[in-house]
Amino acid sequence: MNLLQPLITRRALIRLAEPSDAGRLRRYRVQNREHLVPWEPWREEAYYELEHCAQTLADARDVVRQDRSYPMFALDLAGEEILASFTFANVVRGAFQACHLGYSVAARRQGQGLMQEVLEAALPWAFQRLDLHRVMANYMPRNERSGRLLARLGFEREGYARRYLQIGGVWEDHVLTSRIRES
Numbered sequence: 001m002n003l004l005q006p007l008i009t010r011r012a013l014i015r016l017a018e019p020s021d022a023g024r025l026r027r028y029r030v031q032n033r034e035h036l037v038p039w040e041p042w043r044e045e046a047y048y049e050l051e052h053c054a055q056t057l058a059d060a061r062d063v064v065r066q067d068r069s070y071p072m073f074a075l076d077l078a079g080e081e082i083l084a085s086f087t088f089a090n091v092v093r094g095a096f097q098a099c100h101l102g103y104s105v106a107a108r109r110q111g112q113g114l115m116q117e118v119l120e121a122a123l124p125w126a127f128q129r130l131d132l133h134r135v136m137a138n139y140m141p142r143n144e145r146s147g148r149l150l151a152r153l154g155f156e157r158e159g160y161a162r163r164y165l166q167i168g169g170v171w172e173d174h175v176l177t178s179r180i181r182e183s
């Protein structure tokens with residue numbers, strides 16, 4: 001499978017983020033601002049502008065080339081609208097072959113099983129195509145939706161880290177989970 005070849009599921013077209021996605025990414029950020037603010041790092045106002053989105057996508061292309069991170073979008077089947085966004089980030093090679101996974105689904109697509117559908121397709125891709133052994137995903141204990149999603153996807157709880165990530169400017173505890181490659 002080519003890295004640039006999209007994955008198709010019942011409801012989504014999944015592919016790497018591209019420079020041409022700037023307008024789509026801006027719409028996703030603006031439309032989902034209230035939905036995402038409680039779960040993400042503090043964002044400056046410029047984050048919601050087109051120029052910032054274009055820079056994010058230029059950076060995305062660089063980190064993919066460097067095998068450091070794989071920012072991806074799930075779009076509608078026509079490839080017009082971003083429905084969900086996720087990243088296989090902080091790739092470490094050698095004896096670890098691991099990364100962190102971060103994700104969000106658009107507010108109006110939440111509660112429909114779409115994030116699960118997308119990650120069920122993307123995880124085997126990451127294990128096989130990116131040759132990863134471990135994908136780590138961590139969530140705040142109060143983010144019950146995220147915890148349920150990870151459990152359904154077969155992630156196992158590995159620990160609890162105090163004051164682990166700065167979310168909305170506050171160092172928040174996180175539950176640590178991983179899914180390990182099976183074959």
Ligand SMILES: CC(C)(COP(=O)(O)OP(=O)(O)OC[C@H]1O[C@@H](n2cnc3c(N)ncnc32)[C@H](O)[C@@H]1OP(=O)(O)O)[C@@H](O)C(=O)NCCC(=O)NCCS
Pocket residue numbers: 035036039103104105106109110111112113114115116117138139140143145146148149
């Ligand atoms: C975390 C997040 C991605 C979870 O999204 P989600 O839509 O709940 O996840 P799924 O795609 O697995 O959907 C599961 C829900 O859809 C429901 N559902 C409806 N139709 C379904 C179907 N055909 N198949 C499966 N589930 C379906 C399930 O019952 C479940 O709802 P429940 O948890 O209330 O029982 C989402 O809440 C989000 O984007 N949050 C903000 C960002 C965030 O927190 N990111 C993670 C930081 S760690």
